[in-house]
Amino acid sequence: MAYGRLNQTDPGGTSSDAPSQLSHHAVSPNPRRRRLILISLLSLILIVAAAVSATFLVGLRTASSVRSDPNLPRKPTQAISKACSRTRFPTLCVNSLLDFPGSLNANEQDLVHISFNMTLQHLNKALYFSSGISSLQMDLRVRSAYDACLELLDDSVDALTRSLQSVAPSSSNGGPQRLGSSDDVITWLSAALTNQDTCTDGFSQLSGSVKDQMADKLHNLSELVSNCLALFSGSVTSDFSGVPIQNKRRLMNAGENEDTSGSFPGWMSRRERRLLTLPVGALQADIVVSQNGSGTVKTIAEAIKKAPQYSNRRTIIYVMAGRYEEKNLKVGRKKCNLMFVGDGKGKTVISGGKSIFDNVTTFHTASFAATGAGIILRDMTFENWAGPGRHQAVALRVGGDHAVVYRCNIIGYQDTLYVHSNRQFYRECDIYGTVDFIFGNAAVVFQNCSIYARKAMDLQKNTITAQNRKDPNQNTGISIHACRILAASDLASSNSSNPTYLGRPWKLYSRVVFMLSYIGSHVHPRGWLEWNATFALDTLYYGEYMNYGPGGAVGQRVTWPGYRVITSTVEASKFTVAQFIYGSSWLPSTGVAFLGGLNV
Numbered sequence: 001m002a003y004g005r006l007n008q009t010d011p012g013g014t015s016s017d018a019p020s021q022l023s024h025h026a027v028s029p030n031p032r033r034r035r036l037i038l039i040s041l042l043s044l045i046l047i048v049a050a051a052v053s054a055t056f057l058v059g060l061r062t063a064s065s066v067r068s069d070p071n072l073p074r075k076p077t078q079a080i081s082k083a084c085s086r087t088r089f090p091t092l093c094v095n096s097l098l099d100f101p102g103s104l105n106a107n108e109q110d111l112v113h114i115s116f117n118m119t120l121q122h123l124n125k126a127l128y129f130s131s132g133i134s135s136l137q138m139d140l141r142v143r144s145a146y147d148a149c150l151e152l153l154d155d156s157v158d159a160l161t162r163s164l165q166s167v168a169p170s171s172s173n174g175g176p177q178r179l180g181s182s183d184d185v186i187t188w189l190s191a192a193l194t195n196q197d198t199c200t201d202g203f204s205q206l207s208g209s210v211k212d213q214m215a216d217k218l219h220n221l222s223e224l225v226s227n228c229l230a231l232f233s234g235s236v237t238s239d240f241s242g243v244p245i246q247n248k249r250r251l252m253n254a255g256e257n258e259d260t261s262g263s264f265p266g267w268m269s270r271r272e273r274r275l276l277t278l279p280v281g282a283l284q285a286d287i288v289v290s291q292n293g294s295g296t297v298k299t300i301a302e303a304i305k306k307a308p309q310y311s312n313r314r315t316i317i318y319v320m321a322g323r324y325e326e327k328n329l330k331v332g333r334k335k336c337n338l339m340f341v342g343d344g345k346g347k348t349v350i351s352g353g354k355s356i357f358d359n360v361t362t363f364h365t366a367s368f369a370a371t372g373a374g375i376i377l378r379d380m381t382f383e384n385w386a387g388p389g390r391h392q393a394v395a396l397r398v399g400g401d402h403a404v405v406y407r408c409n410i411i412g413y414q415d416t417l418y419v420h421s422n423r424q425f426y427r428e429c430d431i432y433g434t435v436d437f438i439f440g441n442a443a444v445v446f447q448n449c450s451i452y453a454r455k456a457m458d459l460q461k462n463t464i465t466a467q468n469r470k471d472p473n474q475n476t477g478i479s480i481h482a483c484r485i486l487a488a489s490d491l492a493s494s495n496s497s498n499p500t501y502l503g504r505p506w507k508l509y510s511r512v513v514f515m516l517s518y519i520g521s522h523v524h525p526r527g528w529l530e531w532n533a534t535f536a537l538d539t540l541y542y543g544e545y546m547n548y549g550p551g552g553a554v555g556q557r558v559t560w561p562g563y564r565v566i567t568s569t570v571e572a573s574k575f576t577v578a579q580f581i582y583g584s585s586w587l588p589s590t591g592v593a594f595l596g597g598l599n600v
Contacts (some may be wrong), residue, residue: 002335005367006009006301008282015145017373018379020368029528030511034254034383037213042445042511046111046286046381046454054429055301056101056283057222058234059325062261063259065073074098074100075099076094077103077104077380077435078101079106079107079111079468080093080094080097080098080104080111081094081108081198082108082110083097083108083112083231083234084097084227084231086230086231086233086234087226087227088223088226088230089223089226089227089232089470092223092224092227093115093227093231093267094222096115096118096224096227097111097114097115097118098119098329099118100114100118101568102114105238108235108291109235110291111165111231112167112228112231112232113167114167114168115224115227115228116160116163116164116228116232116338117164118224118337119160119221119225119228119481120160120161120164120414120560121228122158122220122221122224123153123156123157123160123192123221124157124247124301125151125217126153126217126218126221127150127154127157129217129230130146130149130214130218130455130540131149131150131285133146133148133210133213133214133501134150135414136209136210137342137552138210139242140353140358140359140360140428141206141359141360141361142206142208142210142211142354144359144360144361144363144364145199145203145211145361146210146373147364148198148199148202148257148361148363148364149199149202149203149218150317150363151598152196152198152199153191153195153199154224154333155191155195155333155371155399156191156192156195156196157322158333159188159191159192160187160188160197160225160228160267161230162179162184162188162191163180163188163189163192163199163232165180165186166184167174167185167232168181174573175593178208179393179548182232183475185232186229186233186399186474186475187422187423187432187475188390188401188422189225189229189232189361189382190229190230190421190441190473190474190475190476191399191401191421191422191472192225193225193229193471193474194224194278194420194421194440194441194468194474194476195421195548196221196222196471196479197219197222197441197468197470198363199214199218200218200222201367201440202217202361202363218387220539227351227471229473229474229496230473230536232474235422235466242313243253249266252384254412261551269356270334273505274317274338276378276406276590277593278317278506279340279377280341280343283316283341284316285316285317285318286315286316286317286318286343287306287307287316287317288309288318288320289303289317289318289319289320289324290320290322290345291303292322292323293326294320295318295320296504298327299324299326299341300317300319300324300329300350301326301328301329302523303317303319304317304330304331304338304544306354307335307338307572308335309334309335309336310334311337311338312336312337313458314337314338314339314374315337315338315339316340316341317338317339317340317341319340319342319343319348319350319380320342320343320348321342321343321344321347321348322348322349323349323351324348324349324350324351325350325351325352327352327363328352329350329352329368329369330366330369330371331370331371331372331374331375331400332371332372333371333400334372335372336372337371337373337374337375337376338374338375338376339375339376339377339378340375340376340378340380340382341378341379341380342375342377342379342381342500344377344380344407345379345381345407345408345409345430346381347379347381348379348380348381349379349380349381349383350367350368350380350382350383351367351381351383351384351385352365352366352367352368352382352383352384352395353384353385353386353393353566354366354367354384354386354393355384355386355390355392355393356390356391356392356393357386357390357391357572360393361394361416362392362418363386363394363397363418363569365386365392365394365415366384366394366395366396366397366418367382367383367394367395367396368382368395368396368397369383369396369397369398369399370397370398370399370403371398371399371400371439372400373400373401373402373403374401374403374406375388375398375400375403376402376404376405376406376590376592377396377403377404377405377406377408378402378406378407378408379406379407380408380409381409381411381425382396382408382410382411383395383409383410383411383412384411384412385414385417386412386413387413388413388414388434388435388454388455388456388457388460391414391415391435391527392414392586393412393413393414393415393416394412394415394416394418395410395416395419396410396416396417396418397418397444397513398419398420398442399420399421399422399425400422401422402423403422403425404423404424404425404426404590404591404592405422405424405425405426405427405429405532406426406427406428406429406592407427407428407429407431409429409430409431409432410429410430410431410432411430411431411432411433412432412433412437413433413434413435413437414434414435414436415433415435415436415437415439415452415455416431416432416433416437416438417431417437417438417440417441418439418440419431419440419442419444419478420441420442421440421441421442421443421476422442422443423442423443423581424442424443424444424445424581425577425590425592426444426445426446426447426449427442427447427449427592428448428449429446429447429449429450429452430449430450430452431446431449431450432452432453432454432488433452433453433454433462433464434453434455434456434457434462434498435453435456435460435461435463436461436463436465436466436504437463438451438464438465438466438505439465439467439468439506440467440468441468441469441470441474441476441507442476442478442582443468443475443476443477444469444477444478444479444484444581445479445481445575445576445577445580445581446480446481446491447481447482447483447485447577448482448483449478449480450481450483450484450486451464451483451484451485451486452486452487452488453485453486453487453491453498453500453522454490454491454498455488455490455494455498456496456498458497460498461498461499461500461501461529462491462498462499462500462501463500463501463502463503463504463529464500464501464502464503464505465478465502465503465512465552466487466503466505467503467505467506467511467512468506468507468508468510469508469509469510470505470507470508470512471509472509472539474509476511477511477512477513477541477575477578477580478503478512478513479497479512479515479519479575479576480495480513480515480516481512481515481516481575481576481577481598482516482517483517483518484512484517484520484565485514485517485519485520485523485549485551486516486518486520486522487500487520487521487522489598491522492522498522499522499524500522501524501527501528502519502523502527502528502544503529503540503542503576504529504530505531505537505540505542506531506533507536507540508535508536508539509536509541510536510540510541511540511541511542512541512542512543513541513542513543513544513545513566513575514543514544514545514547515543515544515545515546515547515570515575516545516546516547516598517547517548517552518547518548518549518552519547519548519549519550519552520550520551521549521550521551523551525551525553525555525556525557526556526557526558527544527554527556527557527563528542528558528560529556535560535574536554536562537560537561537562538560538561538562539562539564539565540560540563541562542560542562542563542564543563543564543565543566543571543572543575544557544564544565544566545565545567545571545572546568546572556560566567569598572598573597573598574594576597576598578597
């Protein structure tokens with residue numbers, strides 16, 4: 001469980017031994033934060049430039065709309081009223097658009113561009129002014145929440161910038177080259193909204209001046225991003241429900257591009273396919289990590305630092321067998337297209353023991369974190385050994401777009417795997433945990449994985465997933481396809497009172513499906529667990545399709561309005577690789593074998 005979620009130590013899910021939220025130690029800003037302040041200063045320049053560019057892009061026909069009397073009541077145009085009626089926060093939508101130059105002369109398509117521009121300005125301002133309080137003395141937990149917010153704001157600025165470039169006039173019309181497809185834009189906006197939610201959650205159990213100041217600086221940001229998402233979704237599709245799939249654009253037929261032979265599809269990039277099929281010894285690594293000094297560097301941190309920034313070329317980092325326990329291992333947003341290759345599960349082990357009992361947010365407990373786009377992790381183990389009694393303790397956190405995790409072990413207890421945001425794919429992985437051990441708000445597919453529930457603390461309930469989709473227009477969710485849902489040896493051999501459930505709804509529009517998977521007898525016949533009384537039971541989407549095994553029977557499953565036994569192949573196919581995360585053909589280029597459709 002992360003941030004605002006309660007530790008689960010009794011049947012009601014409340015915590016009797018939660019760690020102290022505040023430390024008596026003060027933490028001062030480090031050089032990285034000072035660099036971030038400099039970056040945020042530059043962002044202010046972009047704010048002014050963005051406003052000017054928007055004015056010209058929408059093509060002001062007269063100067064009267066800019067010079068109108070501010071004392072006169074402002075009335076939205078028909079285009080503004082119609083566009084904002086599609087959003088979840090229509091009053092804010094109308095007022096914010098009216099405040100932006102050019103909106104009164106804009107058509108609905110122009111308003112999409114204006115809303116992106118306006119929201120980007122607000123994000124830049126929030127980053128700039130939030131950076132301004134970096135020098136304040138903060139205890140460890142507050143500093144952790146604050147640092148996470150700055151990182152997430154910076155990531156959101158990048159996501160909105162790319163989205164804005166993607167909705168700008170195309171180069172054929174004399175404008176800049178578009179950066180991404182409509183699938184990309186919805187993904188990036190969904191991630192930006194998740195970032196704001198994560199930032200807010202980090203402060204949820206804290207109090208004090210820093211929290212109050214951050215709340216002021218972040219005011220309405222989530223709502224503005226949500227409105228961008230709604231306006232853009234409405235401009236490209238008529239499907240606003242978000243259930244069961246984000247949209248109906250460019251969807252492939254079930255079974256198209258599927259790998260039925262068990263080998264990699266022939267249409268994959270030859271070079272990338274070879275990278276995944278070659279034995280480790282045959283790989284031409286760019287950087288070799290060896291603890292005995294026989295490689296390029298001795299630590300993974302050094303390898304990450306040595307890797308190029310914003311590279312379009314695949315950088316291969318070979319991590320030789322060994323146990324690597326290094327602090328703050330993170331592949332940041334600027335480190336793109338890195339591929340980490342180990343000597344195999346249990347041989348190359350990245351380990352850590354940080355938990356929320358160390359007075360950090362869940363976001364900062366990860367033994368390894370990756371937010372750089374295009375990351376591939378292969379043949380490694382990621383572990384957090386903090387144990388069930390220390391509650392939230394992440395082994396692996398991934399927030400980079402187009403991420404692939406292949407043939408890896410991910411081992412922990414509560415909150416083992418944080419699939420934070422963007423598009424992700426996991427193949428042939430073994431994942432171990434207890435409470436909410438696959439959680440987050442990515443658009444993610446698990447395929448041919450083994451998912452093990454472990455023995456938890458007394459009276460705890462094991463929950464495999466905790467998905468936190470908070471907006472119906474987000475294209476996010478967890479799809480578990482052709483996997484094995486098993487009891488780990490410690491749970492199977494005990495007379496444990498820990499029942500296991502497939503998931504529980506962390507946020508209002510939580511979305512999870514299990515398809516064509518083996519489900520063991522350790523899974524409770526009800527299948528799914530409430531979060532808190534009736535919360536989200538009619539807005540979530542939980543589905544099961546043709547699962548089997550002793551725990552796969554659906555006769556005694558919950559009867560929530562949002563739960564369904566999927567009987568339609570059309571509906572089930574919407575959660576396959578081809579339709580849920582395929583997007584702009586990114587997955588084939590990684591060389592990882594996958595099933596595009598339902599067939600196994």
